[in-house]
Amino acid sequence: MKIIGFIAVCITGWLLLSAINDFPDFGDPHSPANGYRLSQYYITDTFTDTSVPNMVTAVLADYRGYDTLFETVVIFTAGIAIIGILRRYGSSDKSVGRSKAFIEEPRKDLLIHTTCRLLIPIIQLFALYVIAHGHHSPGGGFQGGAIFGASFILLALAHNLKTAEKRMPERRILTLAGVGIFIYAGFGLACLILGNNFLDYSILHKLLPITPIEARSHSMLGVEIGVAFTVTAIMFSIYSNLVSSSRMKEGL
Amino acid sequence: MIEQSPAFILLAPFFTAIFIALVGIRFRWICFPLVLISLTLSVIASVCTLFRVLDEGTLRYFLGGWAPPFGIEFRIDGLNALVAIVITVVALITGIYSRQRVLAETPDKVSQFYTLYLLLVAGLVGMVITGDAFNLYVLLEISSLTSYGLIAMGPKRATLATFKYIIMGTIGASFYLLGVGYLYIKTGSLNMLDIHEQLVANNLLGSQSVMVAFIMITIGVWIKMAFFPLHSWLPNAYAFAPTTTSSLLAPLVTKVMIYVMIRMMLTVFGVEYTFIQLDWSNIVIWMSVIAILSGSVMALAQTDLRKMLAFLIIAEVGYMVGGVWLADQSGMIGAIYHIISDAFMTLCVFLFAGIVFAKTGNRNINAVEGMFKKMPLTMMAFIVGAFSLIGIPPTCGFFSKWYLIQGGINSGHWEFVIALLLSSLINAILFFRIIEIAYFGANPAEGHGHHHTEEPKRSEASPSMLIPLLCTAALLLAIGIFNDPIIRIITDFVVATGLR
Numbered sequence: 001m002k003i004i005g006f007i008a009v010c011i012t013g014w015l016l017l018s019a020i021n022d023f024p025d026f027g028d029p030h031s032p033a034n035g036y037r038l039s040q041y042y043i044t045d046t047f048t049d050t051s052v053p054n055m056v057t058a059v060l061a062d063y064r065g066y067d068t069l070f071e072t073v074v075i076f077t078a079g080i081a082i083i084g085i086l087r088r089y090g091s092s093d094k095s096v097g098r099s100k101a102f103i104e105e106p107r108k109d110l111l112i113h114t115t116c117r118l119l120i121p122i123i124q125l126f127a128l129y130v131i132a133h134g135h136h137s138p139g140g141g142f143q144g145g146a147i148f149g150a151s152f153i154l155l156a157l158a159h160n161l162k163t164a165e166k167r168m169p170e171r172r173i174l175t176l177a178g179v180g181i182f183i184y185a186g187f188g189l190a191c192l193i194l195g196n197n198f199l200d201y202s203i204l205h206k207l208l209p210i211t212p213i214e215a216r217s218h219s220m221l222g223v224e225i226g227v228a229f230t231v232t233a234i235m236f237s238i239y240s241n242l243v244s245s246s247r248m249k250e251g252l
Numbered sequence: 253m254i255e256q257s258p259a260f261i262l263l264a265p266f267f268t269a270i271f272i273a274l275v276g277i278r279f280r281w282i283c284f285p286l287v288l289i290s291l292t293l294s295v296i297a298s299v300c301t302l303f304r305v306l307d308e309g310t311l312r313y314f315l316g317g318w319a320p321p322f323g324i325e326f327r328i329d330g331l332n333a334l335v336a337i338v339i340t341v342v343a344l345i346t347g348i349y350s351r352q353r354v355l356a357e358t359p360d361k362v363s364q365f366y367t368l369y370l371l372l373v374a375g376l377v378g379m380v381i382t383g384d385a386f387n388l389y390v391l392l393e394i395s396s397l398t399s400y401g402l403i404a405m406g407p408k409r410a411t412l413a414t415f416k417y418i419i420m421g422t423i424g425a426s427f428y429l430l431g432v433g434y435l436y437i438k439t440g441s442l443n444m445l446d447i448h449e450q451l452v453a454n455n456l457l458g459s460q461s462v463m464v465a466f467i468m469i470t471i472g473v474w475i476k477m478a479f480f481p482l483h484s485w486l487p488n489a490y491a492f493a494p495t496t497t498s499s500l501l502a503p504l505v506t507k508v509m510i511y512v513m514i515r516m517m518l519t520v521f522g523v524e525y526t527f528i529q530l531d532w533s534n535i536v537i538w539m540s541v542i543a544i545l546s547g548s549v550m551a552l553a554q555t556d557l558r559k560m561l562a563f564l565i566i567a568e569v570g571y572m573v574g575g576v577w578l579a580d581q582s583g584m585i586g587a588i589y590h591i592i593s594d595a596f597m598t599l600c601v602f603l604f605a606g607i608v609f610a611k612t613g614n615r616n617i618n619a620v621e622g623m624f625k626k627m628p629l630t631m632m633a634f635i636v637g638a639f640s641l642i643g644i645p646p647t648c649g650f651f652s653k654w655y656l657i658q659g660g661i662n663s664g665h666w667e668f669v670i671a672l673l674l675s676s677l678i679n680a681i682l683f684f685r686i687i688e689i690a691y692f693g694a695n696p697a698e699g700h701g702h703h704h705t706e707e708p709k710r711s712e713a714s715p716s717m718l719i720p721l722l723c724t725a726a727l728l729l730a731i732g733i734f735n736d737p738i739i740r741i742i743t744d745f746v747v748a749t750g751l752r
C-alpha cells in the first residue's frame with residue numbers, strides 16, 4: 001500500500017510541476033490573474049461601486065458575497081456535524097479519565113487567573129475592533145470571530161469548562177451560530193423581498209436614509225457581524241465537544 | 253416573483269435548515285413538517301425554472317446584482333434544470349420516508365439530522381445551478397461535510413467508513429480546487445463560460461497547464477463519484493449509514509458529480525478540446541468497462557443487501573462515465589438520461605432495502621424471505637426498480653441503456669456495448685436471486701414441507717415508508733413511458749454544445 005501511495009504522490013507531484021514552465025512569471029503584473037480585466041476592475045472600481053476602501057472585503061462580502069455566505073455555512077455545518085456525531089445526551093456524570101480534569105476540577109492558580117482576568121477583556125475588545133473595522137482595514141468576521149472564540153477557550157483552559165459554559169451554555173452556542181447565518185442570509189433575503197436579486201445590497205437604501213452605494217458598505221459590516229457570531233459560537237462549541245468527550249456538564 | 257425561481261430552489265431548504273437548527277431542539281415535532289414544506293417549495297421552484305428555461309432559453313441569475321465575471325451567477329439550461337428537479341424530487345421522497353427511521357435511529361438528534369439533511373440538499377442543488385467554477389467548490393464542501401456528518405450518525409461501523417470517506421473525499425475536492433486554481437492562473441477568471449471564452453480567445457488550449465488542470469479536475473471528480481479504481485470509500489459508507497442517509501446519498505451524490513464532469517468537459521473545456529484535441533476516449537472507455545464489470549462482479553459476491561446495491565452504483569457510474577466519453581451524441585444523451593433514471597432506480601432499491609431492514613432488523617439478503625406473502629406491494633415496487641436496473645422495458649432503465657448501446661455502436665466501441673450487456677445479465681442474476689428468495693425462501697428444498705403449516709400474515713410497512721416507495725416505482729414507469737419530452741430537452745442541450 002505504501003508503495004502505491006508513494007507512486008501516486010510522485011505522479012501527482014510530477015504532473016503539477018510539469019505545468020510550471022507554462023506559468024506566468026512570479027509577480028508578473030501582466031499575468032492573466034493580475035492584469036486581466038477582473039483584477040483591474042476590482043482595483044479601479046471597488047470604491048466607486050461600494051464605497052469600501054478595503055477591496056479584499058468588497059470582493060469577499062459583496063462581489064462574491066454568495067461564496068462567503070456558504071463559507072460561513074461550512075463552519076456552521078462543521079459545528080452541527082460535530083454535535084451530531086459526538087454529542088451524547090444524558091448521564092453526564094460518567095465523564096471519563098483525563099477529560100474530567102478539564103470539566104470539573106477547579107484550578108486555583110492565582111497567576112493564571114489574574115492574567116486571564118486581564119487578558120480576556122482585551123482580547124474580546126480587540127476582536128470587536130477587528131470585526132467592526134473589517135470593511136475598512138484588514139480584518140473581518142472570520143478573523144474577529146476566531147479571536148472572540150479564543151477568549152472563551154482561554155477561560156475554559158484557565159478555570160474549567162463549567163466556568164466557561166456559565167458564560168456560554170450550549171443552547172446559547174447553537175442560537176448564536178444560527179442567528180449569525182440568519183443575519184447574513186437575512187440581508188440577502190431582505191434584498192430579495194424588496195425586489196432585487198439575492199444579496200444585492202444596494203436596494204437596502206430604501207430602509208435607511210443613505211445612498212445605494214453606502215448601503216452596500218453598511219450591509220458589508222452587517223454580514224461581517226453575522227459571520228463573527230457564527231465563527232465565535234462554533235469555535236467554542238467544537239472545543240467543548242472535543243474536550244469533554246461530548247458530555248458537557250451544563251447540558252441542554 | 254417568478255424571476256427569482258432559480259434562487260428559491262436553493263434558498264427554501266437553506267433557510268429552513270438554519271431555522272430547524274434554531275428551534276428544532278426545543279420543538280422536535282416541528283422538524284418533519286418544515287422539511288416537507290421547504291422541499292415541496294423547492295420542487296415547485298425547480299419545475300417553474302424548467303418551464304422558464306424551455307420558454308426563454310438559458311436563464312442567468314446574477315447574485316448580488318454583479319454581472320459575471322465580476323460576480324457569481326446561476327446559469328441554468330436544460331441540463332441543470334432537469335438535474336435540479338431530480339435532486340429536489342428525490343429529496344422530497346426521501347424526506348417523507350425519513351419520518352419513522354430518523355426517530356428510530358437517531359432519536360435525540362432529530363434537529364441536527366434534518367439540519368444537515370436540508371443543507372446537503374441545498375449544497376447539491378447549488379452545485380448544479382451555479383455557473384461559477386469556484387462557487388461549485390464551496391458548495392461541494394457543503395455537500396461533502398453534511399454527508400460525512402449524516403453517514404457518521406449511523407451505527408458503530410459507520411464511523412470508520414466515514415473516516416475513509418473523509419480522507420478520499422477531501423483529496424478529491426482538493427484535486428478539483430487545484431485544477432480550478434491552474435485555470436485561474438492561466439485565464440484570470442472563475443466564471444465557467446468566461447473561462448472557456450478566455451481559453452479559446454487567448455489560444456490557451458494547447459498549453460500544458462490547462463491540460464494539467466483538466467486532469468486534476470477530472471480525477472478529483474472521479475474520486476468523488478467513485479469511479480472504479482477510486483471507489484473504495486463508497487460501499488461501506490453507503491452500507492452502514494442510517495437508512496435515510498443512504499437513501500438520499502446513494503441516488504444523488506454520484507449523479508451530481510457526473511453532472512459536474514459533464515459540465516466541466518462540455519462547458520468549461522469544450523467539446524473540441526476534450527474529445528478531439530486530447531483524444532483520451534479509448535483509455536477512459538476501457539476504464540469504464542473495467543468499472544462496469546468489476547462493480548457487477550463484486551456485487552455478486554455480497555451477502556449484505558445494501559452493500560450489494562452500493563457495488564451496483566459503482567457499475568452504474570461506469571455506464572455514465574463511459575457514455576459521456578464515447579464522444580457520440582446518443583452516448584451523451586444516454587449518459588444524461590441515465591443520470592435521471594439511475595437516480596430514481598437507486599432510490600427505489602435503497603428505499604426497499606431500508607424497509608427490509610426496518611421490518612426485520614437484518615442486513616442480509618436472506619431477510620427478504622417470504623416477502624411476497626408479507627408485503628406484496630413493497631415487492632411489486634421493488635420488482636419495478638429491479639427491472640429498471642436490469643433494463644427491461646417499459647421502465648426508464650431500458651431507454652437509457654438503449655441510447656448508451658446505440659452510442660457505443662455508433663462510435664465503434666464494442667467493448668463498451670459488451671460490458672453493458674454483460675452487466676445487465678449480472679443484474680438479472682442478482683435481482684432474480686432476491687426475487688427467488690422472497691418468493692420461495694432462502695432454502696427452497698428444506699422449507700417446502702413446512703409451507704402450509706405457517707402462513708405468514710400480511711403486514712406492509714407503514715404508509716410513510718410504503719407510499720414513497722410506490723411513488724418512486726410509479727415515477728420509474730412514468731419516466732420510461734414518457735421519455736420523449738425529457739430526451740428532447742437533453743438532445744437540445746447536447747446539440748447546442750456542438751457534439752456530433
